[in-house]
Amino acid sequence: MKFLRTARVALHGLTRNIMRAILTTIGIIIGIAAVIAMMEIGNGVSTAVQKTISSMGSNVILIFPGATSSAGASAGSGTGMKLTAADNEAILNDTIGIRTSAPVVRVRTQVVRGHLNTVTMVYGTTPQFLAVRDWENPTEGSPIADSDVRNANKVCMLGKTVANELFPDESPIGKEVRIQNVTFKVVGVLRPKGANMIGYDQDDVLLAPWTTVKYRVSGSSASIVNSAASAVSTTINTLSQLYPSAGSAALYDSPSASQQADNPHPVRFENIDQIMVSASSPAEVPQAIREIDGLLRDRHHISPAFPEDFEIHDMSEMMSALTKTTWLITTLLLCVACISLLVAGVGIMNIMLVSVTERTREIGLRMAVGARSSDILLQFLIEAVLLCMVGGIMGVLLGLGCSWGVTYFLKWPTEWSPITVFVAFFVSAMVGVIFGFYPAWKASRLDPIEALRYE
Amino acid sequence: MELIELRNIYKTYRVGEIDVPVLKGVSLDVDRGELVALMGVSGSGKSTLMNILGCLDRPTSGEYWLDRELVSGISADERAMVRNRKIGFVFQSFNLLPRTSALRQVMMPLTYTASGISDREAASRAEKVLMRVGLGDRMDHHPSQLSGGQQQRVAIARALVNHPPLLFADEPTGNLDSRTSEEVLKMFQQLNESEGLTIILVTHDAEVAAHAQRTIHIRDGLIADGIPASHQPAEAIP
Numbered sequence: 001m002k003f004l005r006t007a008r009v010a011l012h013g014l015t016r017n018i019m020r021a022i023l024t025t026i027g028i029i030i031g032i033a034a035v036i037a038m039m040e041i042g043n044g045v046s047t048a049v050q051k052t053i054s055s056m057g058s059n060v061i062l063i064f065p066g067a068t069s070s071a072g073a074s075a076g077s078g079t080g081m082k083l084t085a086a087d088n089e090a091i092l093n094d095t096i097g098i099r100t101s102a103p104v105v106r107v108r109t110q111v112v113r114g115h116l117n118t119v120t121m122v123y124g125t126t127p128q129f130l131a132v133r134d135w136e137n138p139t140e141g142s143p144i145a146d147s148d149v150r151n152a153n154k155v156c157m158l159g160k161t162v163a164n165e166l167f168p169d170e171s172p173i174g175k176e177v178r179i180q181n182v183t184f185k186v187v188g189v190l191r192p193k194g195a196n197m198i199g200y201d202q203d204d205v206l207l208a209p210w211t212t213v214k215y216r217v218s219g220s221s222a223s224i225v226n227s228a229a230s231a232v233s234t235t236i237n238t239l240s241q242l243y244p245s246a247g248s249a250a251l252y253d254s255p256s257a258s259q260q261a262d263n264p265h266p267v268r269f270e271n272i273d274q275i276m277v278s279a280s281s282p283a284e285v286p287q288a289i290r291e292i293d294g295l296l297r298d299r300h301h302i303s304p305a306f307p308e309d310f311e312i313h314d315m316s317e318m319m320s321a322l323t324k325t326t327w328l329i330t331t332l333l334l335c336v337a338c339i340s341l342l343v344a345g346v347g348i349m350n351i352m353l354v355s356v357t358e359r360t361r362e363i364g365l366r367m368a369v370g371a372r373s374s375d376i377l378l379q380f381l382i383e384a385v386l387l388c389m390v391g392g393i394m395g396v397l398l399g400l401g402c403s404w405g406v407t408y409f410l411k412w413p414t415e416w417s418p419i420t421v422f423v424a425f426f427v428s429a430m431v432g433v434i435f436g437f438y439p440a441w442k443a444s445r446l447d448p449i450e451a452l453r454y455e
Numbered sequence: 456m457e458l459i460e461l462r463n464i465y466k467t468y469r470v471g472e473i474d475v476p477v478l479k480g481v482s483l484d485v486d487r488g489e490l491v492a493l494m495g496v497s498g499s500g501k502s503t504l505m506n507i508l509g510c511l512d513r514p515t516s517g518e519y520w521l522d523r524e525l526v527s528g529i530s531a532d533e534r535a536m537v538r539n540r541k542i543g544f545v546f547q548s549f550n551l552l553p554r555t556s557a558l559r560q561v562m563m564p565l566t567y568t569a570s571g572i573s574d575r576e577a578a579s580r581a582e583k584v585l586m587r588v589g590l591g592d593r594m595d596h597h598p599s600q601l602s603g604g605q606q607q608r609v610a611i612a613r614a615l616v617n618h619p620p621l622l623f624a625d626e627p628t629g630n631l632d633s634r635t636s637e638e639v640l641k642m643f644q645q646l647n648e649s650e651g652l653t654i655i656l657v658t659h660d661a662e663v664a665a666h667a668q669r670t671i672h673i674r675d676g677l678i679a680d681g682i683p684a685s686h687q688p689a690e691a692i693p
Contacts, residue, residue, distance in 0.1 A: 005566050016554040365550045368511065369564035369613070370539020372532045448511050452546065 006375060010382035017355075021387060024351040028391030028431065029398060031344035032424050035337040036399025039420040041406055042333040044413035046326050050282065053325070058318040059099075059282045060132060061289060063087075063275040063296070066309040081271040082300055082309050085210065088275045090299060092128070095291045097284040101277040102129035105210045107217055112178040113166040120162050122179060122206045124213025125276075132278040141173040141188030144209055152211035156184040159205035160192040177206075182216050184208060210272060282322055285314050341427060344391075345435035352384055352439035363443050364451025377444035384436020385429055392428030396421050457520075458620060458653050459485040459508065464517035464527075466503050466676075477503045478514070479676040487620065488651040490644065492658060492667035500676040505657050509542055509623050510534045522620055539567050543614025547626035549606045551598040558594040561585055561612045568617065584612045588642065604635030611642065615652075622646070622654045628663055640666045 014021045065080030088103040095101075105124035110117055123129065126149050130136050136143070138157060148155050156177065163172050172186040193202040208217075279288040289312050296310055297303075356363070363376055371379075400421075403414040466478040477500045485491055495501035506512035507519065510526055513534070519527035526537055538544075551560055561581035565572050572580075585594055588608040598606055607627060614622055624643065628636035644666060646652045656667055664670045672679040 002571075009566055012555070012559070016552070361550060362552055365546075365552075366563070366567070367535065368509070368538060368544050370535050370567040370617075372535040372567070374532070375567055449506050452511075452550065 003378070006378045007382050007386075010379050010386060013359075013379065013383055014386060020351065020355070024348060025387055025391035025394065027344035027347035028341075028388050028428055029395040031337075031340040031431075032392050032395025032428050033398035033402060034340045035424045035427075036396055036420060037402040037406070038333045038336055039417060039424075040399070040403035040414040041412060042329050043415035043417055043420075044407075046329050047415055048413045049325055049329070050322060053282075053318060053322045058315050058322050059279040059285055060315055061098075061277040061279060061285060061292065062313040063091075063277065063292065064311045064313070065271065065273070066307075066311055077311060078273060080309055081269065083272055083275065084270040085272055086270065087296060087299060088126075088272070090295060091275065091277060091292055094295055095277075095288060097280055097288040097291065099278040099280050100128045100131045101275055102126045102132050103210050103272040104129065104274045104276055105214045106273045107213060109180055109217070111162065111166065111206055113175070116166050116168075118162060118165040120159070120204050120206050122208060122213055122217065124208055124210035124217070126210060129207065129276065132276045135190060135193065137191060138188035139191050140171060141186070143188055144207065149209040149211055152209060152215055154182060154184045154208075154212055154216065155187045156206050156208040157188040157190055158186055159190050159203040159207075161201055161203040162206055163189045179206070179208075180217050182212075184212075214269075214272070282319055285319065289314060341431055345431040348384055348387060348432065349435040349439060352380065352436055353442070355383075356380065356439045356443040359443075360446065360451045360454040363446050364448050364454065367446070367448035368452060373444040376446075377440045380440030380443045381433065381436050384440065385432035388428045388432030388436075389425070392425045395428065396424060399424075456487050457484045458487045458489075458522055459483065460518075460520040461508075462518040462520075464504075464507060464514045464519065466500075466507065466512075467515045477676050478507070480517070481673075481676070481678055483671065483678060485653060485655065487653055488647070489669060490647040490654045490656070490667045492656045492664035492670040493673065494658060494661070494664050494670055495673035496659065499673050501657065501659075501673050504673060505623070505625060505655075508655065509544065510537050535567070536569060539564060539569075539617060541619050541621055543611075543617070543619045543622045545607070545610050545614050545622065545624040545627045547629035549598070549603075549610045549630070551606055551609060553599075554597055556595045556597060557585060557590060557601070557609045557612075558582065560598075560609055561616050564613060564617050581612070581616055584616050585609070587615075588612045602635070603631050604638055607631060607635070607639055608642070611639070615646075620653055622652055623657070624654060625657045626659075627656065628658075628660070636663070 063083065064078045065083040067077045068075045068079045068081070085103045088101055091098070092101050102125050107122045107124070108119065109122055110119050111122070127143055127146055130143055139160075141157070144153075144155055144157060147153070156179075158166070158172055158177075166172065166177060167175065172189060175186050176183050177186060178184070190203065190205070190207070196202050277288065277292065279285045292312060293308065297308060300309055302308055366376060366379075367373075400416075403416075406412045407414045461481055461483040464478050464481040464483075465476065468475045468477060481500075481504060493501060493505065503512070507514050510521070511534075513529075514527050517527060518525060521537065522541055524537070526534065529537070552563070558578065558581050561584060562577045565577040565580065582591075582594065585591060588611050590605060590608055590612065593601060593605060593609075596605075598609070601609065607630075611622075622643075627639055627643075631639060640663065643654050643656070647654050656663060658664055
């Protein structure tokens with residue numbers, strides 16, 4: 001009751017000098033508007049930056065088969081045979097927090113077209129690979145299809161670099177290239193991506209269905225990666241070999257006669273070189289990794305006490321770059337916001353001090369008719385807080401207007417954040433309390449006799 | 456019956472290292488319903504005595520009983536309450552709030568009353584008291600729209616709105632011409648006679664003091680005369 005009456009007095013005190021109240025509030029209005037607009041634009045920019053970095057693959061998780069060893073000599077990571085395309089299917093279907101995933105079979109080998117040739121990285125994969133790498137919409141032609149994977153069709157997509165090498169003056173679509181004497185029809189040309197973070201040309205690539213690469217080209221797993229020199233075709237053979245490298249790598253003992261009789265089909269290795277998973281967002285990466293780890297342990301029958309036979313890598317470097325960028329933007333904006341609010345607060349304090357001096361006689365009179373110093377303190381404090389809160393509300397509206405204008409006219413991305421609005425409003429009230437306290441305290445310490453005599 | 460009893464009031468100001476005595480043992484009684492003038496040249500201690508009587512200041516020593524309540528030793532907040540309930544102030548320069556209607560000016564002291572008064576009641580009390588000082592048709596006027604005499608009457612209404620037993624007028628006619636001065640002083644006399652309001656007029660003008668029933672002269676921090684024989688304290692002047 002008493003508080004309400006004092007609040008009424010304070011409000012009345014403000015309306016008595018409406019022009020000054022408005023001028024005082026302008027500082028807060030601009031300060032809060034700047035905070036709101038900055039935060040909204042900043043959030044928008046931050047999201048845009050996140051999106052950009054994500055497109056570089058920050059939310060990609062890579063799964064490799066583990067290392068194998070023979071007689072104590074490790075063959076290195078990626079030589080295991082137990083990661084299969086079925087694992088990829090399971091991850092795709094049973095994991096929460098991922099967008100998509102694709103299996104990869106890699107061969108670095110020669111690609112030939114007529115009298116031109118080049119050595120490039122051949123990726124055997126599924127159409128999902130394009131989604132994982134954010135590489136949809138080829139510049140020419142169409143992407144490979146799921147049916148191509150099922151049927152091991154001899155089709156491929158060329159990276160820009162490869163396309164330029166092999167087809168300098170014509171469109172490669174519908175033409176044929178040969179990889180290890182297997183003929184592939186070019187169905188699409190990938191959008192150029194340029195070099196990645198470590199300077200590797202991402203366009204120096206050829207994509208084909210993993211089944212085709214696995215069973216018609218590579219014949220084994222990572223063992224022939226980087227064996228470009230040995231893989232260069234020296235003889236011309238137009239017949240498509242089903243198992244081109246069979247015999248060159250003696251992984252297993254050749255089956256005995258009875259074994260062959262029991263198992264007439266040739267062994268078709270199902271293993272792949274890696275699985276690429278795209279998490280729904282960079283924040284989901286750790287959760288997705290935990291889920292994939294559990295799922296693969298389950299599928300490979302490995303109890304938690306034993307080391308896994310696969311390796312999961314994420315792009316932690318990119319992740320930290322992303323986090324750092326976001327943090328930097330937010331902190332920068334927060335600093336600007338703090339400074340503008342500080343300036344506004346000092347403005348409020350300045351005007352309140354002037355107001356207290358100017359109204360010394362009024363204060364003396366109020367004390368003479370029975371106002372205690374706490375009443376005076378409260379009155380001036382409420383005046384300051386009211387000013388700031390009204391300024392805060394107007395600032396929020398102005399800030400929202402500004403951010404809308406920025407989106408509308410400059411097409412900058414902005415993001416509405418209700419928390420910022422509440423925080424800005426709360427902070428403006430706090431500015432009122434903090435910067436209004438000294439003038440109010442000064443007013444309350446006045447001696448009524450001196451104040452009444454003040455000219 | 457006494458409304459005011461001052462017993463041996465001393466007030467000493469400390470200026471740097473030196474104590475400057477201003478009131479040197481003032482004893483004074485004012486009865487309920489009296490209209491008293493307090494006179495003295497500047498430097499006589501008149502203002503200091505007035506501040507102590509008005510509970511704006513506290514004496515260095517001595518006792519001050521106001522309406523049977525010892526107010527000489529109480530805290531600043533308690534003095535504020537006493538001022539609110541028991542004393543009305545009228546000042547030489549009116550001290551009205553700028554850009555505020557007469558009605559709001561008069562309602563202002565009720566804001567600080569401890570017992571909650573509803574807005575409607577406060578407004579009706581303010582209206583009544585404005586009516587009594589003859590400003591019933593000027594309630595919405597701001598000070599700048601009122602003449603000096605009208606402004607002083609608003610101030611008197613403000614002093615009376617809480618029904619205090621004591622009205623304090625510090626040079627109430629100092630800023631008024633002789634005709635309006637006369638009107639204001641008439642109003643004091645009338646309030647004193649019809650409602651038994653105790654009024655202390657602080658002035659240096661003998662003509663103003665002539666309207667009072669009794670004049671107290673203060674000289675060099677002491678009461679010079681004007682104390683009725685019956686109230687003469689035993690130890691008059693130390």
